[in-house]
Amino acid sequence: MNRGRPRSERVDGAVAAAVRDLLDEIGYQALSIEKVAARAGVGKAGIYRRWRSKAEMVFETAVHGPGIAPPADTGTLRGDLAALGERIVALLSAPHARPAVPGLLADVAADPALAGRFASGFVDSERAVLGEILDRAERRGEAAGADPAFVHALLLGPVFAYLFLGGGDVPPPDLPARLAAAVAAALGVEE
Amino acid sequence: MNRGRPRSERVDGAVAAAVRDLLDEIGYQALSIEKVAARAGVGKAGIYRRWRSKAEMVFETAVHGPGIAPPADTGTLRGDLAALGERIVALLSAPHARPAVPGLLADVAADPALAGRFASGFVDSERAVLGEILDRAERRGEAAGADPAFVHALLLGPVFAYLFLGGGDVPPPDLPARLAAAVAAALGVEE
Amino acid sequence: MNRGRPRSERVDGAVAAAVRDLLDEIGYQALSIEKVAARAGVGKAGIYRRWRSKAEMVFETAVHGPGIAPPADTGTLRGDLAALGERIVALLSAPHARPAVPGLLADVAADPALAGRFASGFVDSERAVLGEILDRAERRGEAAGADPAFVHALLLGPVFAYLFLGGGDVPPPDLPARLAAAVAAALGVEE
């Protein structure tokens, strides 16, 4: 039983558009709730009613897509890993996400409460996908007893390093394939 | 011929101490130049005379050690990589560095000028060490034609992922060894 | 149709009180917007929302009374001039006005924009009152063709000189009467 005026969808749309525009124009750090409200033609209260902080607002409106989709079986561990790597690269280098990621990460790391919500909504889903991939490989007899957390770090870490720790270069297009090969070799999969 | 009153070492020391204290107490994001000045008993101008921004001040006073020391030859590529991995872990998880890294990274990523200075002072030195290690391995006949940038990402990325993307856990103590093994396997080094 | 939250009268009151207190305690030059805000328990923005500068704030809150009231007809030019003189003395030597006047005058003289607003709000009203007095005298046949600007300078100038150019003395209580006599004599009014 919801009483009172319902929230307007127009506000959500206008804010999302404003956030994406501003991320492109001025970046995450210079983006402020005040600027978003002004650009969207929306009151600040309308934003605070929906999100607790800039980080949550940006994450929901500009970074978080439909989550990591269920993994398609390519027949080999290496193929599955390459496919997952592609998704990770796509997610982190998406037009509106890329300029937001470092700032977002900093805000998340600084606020434990935020870290919790973020981990359960993002990292966990990625790890679940990876778990499924490793289970399949085990069933195929390719590799056994792999540590999902380690494999996850081995896959996500280098992508992140290329995008955000290497001076801002574009990652090479064959990065997922090379990473998948390296991870497979590390897991002892014969070629 | 240096003219005018020389800069006081007392100021450098007091600022460094204040930065470290404040990083521990309130973290990088909440640390402000104003708070540092007040805590250090120093004028703001004295800080701006030395550093252009909060990021540079924190990096120089709390993160940047003596740089990555020259690599000791352990006799095997795997050993050398493990030693380098140890150093990276130590650098990123040092008491005052760890809470500062994500915010620092965000500031660096947002400011191209900063990114340039940072890259040449930090990333480059790490890559040079890695290049030396790979050269040695090639001379030994262990591995040939490895891409230093890729190997660097393969080493640094997972460490970063464990420390800052995994929800804040402590990395397992054998992480450098496991990483070295994985990287060596990926480079085709026989066990 | 006034939109947004209306300005709080509490702020106006608290600022006015703080300005008056600080004028008494430390004078106009040492009074800063920052000190006023702190003393009044008010944000600096709340002050800048209302006034463009320290000079405008002080003038409105501590000097500008209800303006010069309409002149009562005393029956003679000399009487009218003495009454106006009394008002000028009262205005310039009022408890909170006196310490503020020299600094205020300096700020006004330095800023043409301020000079314009100040002139129209203060000097003009005084000159209008004087014009009315001179018109009356002309109708009575006491004096004709007097230059209001000259008479104004003849009245206001000496008061100012006594108060602010003479080393800070208290003006003699019969100053308005003596001035009125002098001005009347200068205009050729017979005694």
Add this chain to the structure above:
Amino acid sequence: MNRGRPRSERVDGAVAAAVRDLLDEIGYQALSIEKVAARAGVGKAGIYRRWRSKAEMVFETAVHGPGIAPPADTGTLRGDLAALGERIVALLSAPHARPAVPGLLADVAADPALAGRFASGFVDSERAVLGEILDRAERRGEAAGADPAFVHALLLGPVFAYLFLGGGDVPPPDLPARLAAAVAAALGVEE
């Protein structure tokens, strides 16, 4: 017996020139000791060695001429007063003095110590001249028992009012003559 290096006249000259230039360009309020030192190619200490404050520096280098010269006897009180009036107008509206006067007055009024030195060096000499003029008139039998302080205010005040309280207008060229006539009339001198 002066020991050590004597003060350089070069410094005095360079500072005086810099003060006058800066008064013209940016006015008294925006003029700072720091700007003067930079413009004059002089250390700040060299300025503080000579003057206690901006007000004293400006007064000595840009306003204070040779003092009010001894009064020439014109044969009538009215003539003498007009001559003194001319001098006052010339002093206050001199190129470098005029923009400095209001600010200077404010600083003087705010600092009692400054007020003392200023009064004895400036106001007193003007009053002495006026005293001489009134003595002469008394000896001639033109006027007796005039109050020098009142007459001084009657002469200086209106000039000040025209120059600094009237919205920045140029005073009419016949102002000294009209003032002299008014003052003479007020003193009961027959035409």
Add this chain to the structure above:
DNA sequence: TGTTAATCGAGACGGTACGTCCCGTCTTGTT
């Protein structure tokens, strides 16, 4: 069909911090 309650845009509120300028003092090496 009113009443009620949550929403809306707008913008004021007390604060904190920014990066700059200047204060008046102090500390260099040089003249």
Add this chain to the structure above:
DNA sequence: AACAAGACGGGACGTACCGTCTCGATTAACA
């Protein structure tokens, strides 16, 4: 001892945002 240079601790500037609050005006679901 004075000189040019410039660092020192401190204070204020005017601006931008923070997250909260208070307005009048909408907009639905409940009574």
